[in-house]
Each structure stands twice: as C-alpha cells, then as structure tokens.
Amino acid sequence: MLKLSRVAPHEWKFVYPDIHNDLRPQFHSGCESYEEGDLDEAERIFRVVLTQMPDHLDAIHHLALILSERSLTDQAHDLWNQSVRIGRKAFPQNFEPGRDRLEWAWLENRPFLRCLHGLALTRYEAGEIEEALRLFQELLSLNPNDNQGVRAMAQNTLLKLYRFGDALELADQYPNDMMPETLYGRALALFRLGRRQEATVALREAIEYLPLIGKELLKTNHRLPKTARPDRVTVGGADEAYYYWEESGQFWEEDTEALAWLREIMKQISGKSQRSKYR
Numbered sequence: 001m002l003k004l005s006r007v008a009p010h011e012w013k014f015v016y017p018d019i020h021n022d023l024r025p026q027f028h029s030g031c032e033s034y035e036e037g038d039l040d041e042a043e044r045i046f047r048v049v050l051t052q053m054p055d056h057l058d059a060i061h062h063l064a065l066i067l068s069e070r071s072l073t074d075q076a077h078d079l080w081n082q083s084v085r086i087g088r089k090a091f092p093q094n095f096e097p098g099r100d101r102l103e104w105a106w107l108e109n110r111p112f113l114r115c116l117h118g119l120a121l122t123r124y125e126a127g128e129i130e131e132a133l134r135l136f137q138e139l140l141s142l143n144p145n146d147n148q149g150v151r152a153m154a155q156n157t158l159l160k161l162y163r164f165g166d167a168l169e170l171a172d173q174y175p176n177d178m179m180p181e182t183l184y185g186r187a188l189a190l191f192r193l194g195r196r197q198e199a200t201v202a203l204r205e206a207i208e209y210l211p212l213i214g215k216e217l218l219k220t221n222h223r224l225p226k227t228a229r230p231d232r233v234t235v236g237g238a239d240e241a242y243y244y245w246e247e248s249g250q251f252w253e254e255d256t257e258a259l260a261w262l263r264e265i266m267k268q269i270s271g272k273s274q275r276s277k278y279r
Helices: 018-022 024-035 039-052 057-069 073-089 107-125 129-142 150-160 164-172 180-192 196-209 211-218 238-253 256-277
Strands: 003-008 011-015
Touching (some): 011 107, 018 024, 024 057, 039 057, 057 107, 107 150, 150 164, 150 180, 150 238, 164 180, 180 196, 180 211, 180 256, 196 211, 196 256, 211 238, 211 256
Antiparallel strands (some): 003 011
C-alpha cells in the first residue's frame, strides 16, 4: 500500500512497499522495450508487473502511454484515472492542498505526477477544458517548479476559456521563462485585457527571444520542417515555432486585431534591423 511521508514542513514524498524495489529490474526491462519501440513486449512486461503490484503507478502510466499511442484513448484515460485515484488514497488527512508539496526533485513523487499529467492531457484532448484546467492547476500547486512544463498547457487552457487575467497571473509566476506559451501568451493576455502598451513591450521581448514563432503565426501555409524530430524540440527552432502555432495559433487567429498588431510589431522590428545594417 502506498503512503506519503513528510520530509519537511509542507513537503511530502511517496513511500512504496518492498515489492516495488523487487520489481524494479522487471519494470526497467519494460521501459527499455518501450524506448526501443517494442510496444507488445513492453505491454506484456508492464501487465506482469501489475499482476504482482496493482498499485505500481509507473507501470500503470507506461501502460497508458502504450494504449494512447495505439489510439485506445478511452482505455488510456481509464488507466490514468485509476492511477490518480490510487495515488490520492495515499494522501493523509493532514495533507493541506494548496500549501503542501510533492516536489519532482523526489524521485518517488514522479510516477504520481506523471499520472496526474497524463490524466489532465486526456481531459484536455477530450474537450473537458474546465476539468483539465483544474488538474493542471493541481499539478502546479503540488510542484511549483513545474519540471514537466505543465504551465504551457495551463496557459493555453486559460486562453481557451478567455480567462486572460488568470493567464497573465500564471505567466507572471514564471518571469524569466523561455517557454513560448508563457512569452507569447503573456503578450496576448495583456493585449486582450486592453493593456496595449505593456502588451507591446511583452511582445517585443517574446519576438527578441523567439522570432521564428512570430513569423510562423503570420504564415498562411504551415508545414512541419523536414528537420523536425519526434523525440525533441529545438529551442528557438523552426520546429518549436510550428508546434507553438499548432497548439496555440488558434488564440491569435481568432482575434484579427491581435494578428494585425503582431504583424505591425514584426514589421517595425524588421525595419529597425534592416536600418541598423547600413549604419
């Protein structure tokens, strides 16, 4: 049975039964098969692990990943939902939501955080936006350092719900962030709130750090670059710009004023850059 142990004031970590350690070689073998693309063997191993320890959160998570890759979305969702219920049962009565943490730095916490993230993403993809937001916010509350990049989807969810004030508040919690969703999302939130001067400063900063995203948003035809790889994203690269447009472009495209504003700022920056070449 899983438990939580307090390691510091308002900080906890999961504690697993001895069988969890006993199953580690078998579980890692399943992970190796998964990473090598042998999904059948990986699924077989994870299911064997779960027959011996039904509350093995990481095995449930990886099995859900496999089902998701096979487009068995409902089954994957059910597994992530099951794993989150199992994890939450370990929370003691004196755990204080909103104050207490399950930091990613503790390896023991990562399986539950992965499962909660998987559940949130399936809810978002199913169109259950409010519930997805609640789960994203729970993740950010449990692990404010956000090693999983949850703030990107939380930002998109807030924009989708037209909660621009909350989107701005979220972006401001990560002031030196280089994630496109935070940089460009902050500028768009300020613009939609009517704070045009601040929005322009924020947009110029976003374009300075990630100029290809601004260019991608203004394109009429969007194509995934041939150099893109499924296992990584190039920071500042054309692939990152494409992926940002794919997920977040809708929030710009639905507001013709915002696109016109982006086009004007891009034009100003481009003109200034051209003039500086002849000085």
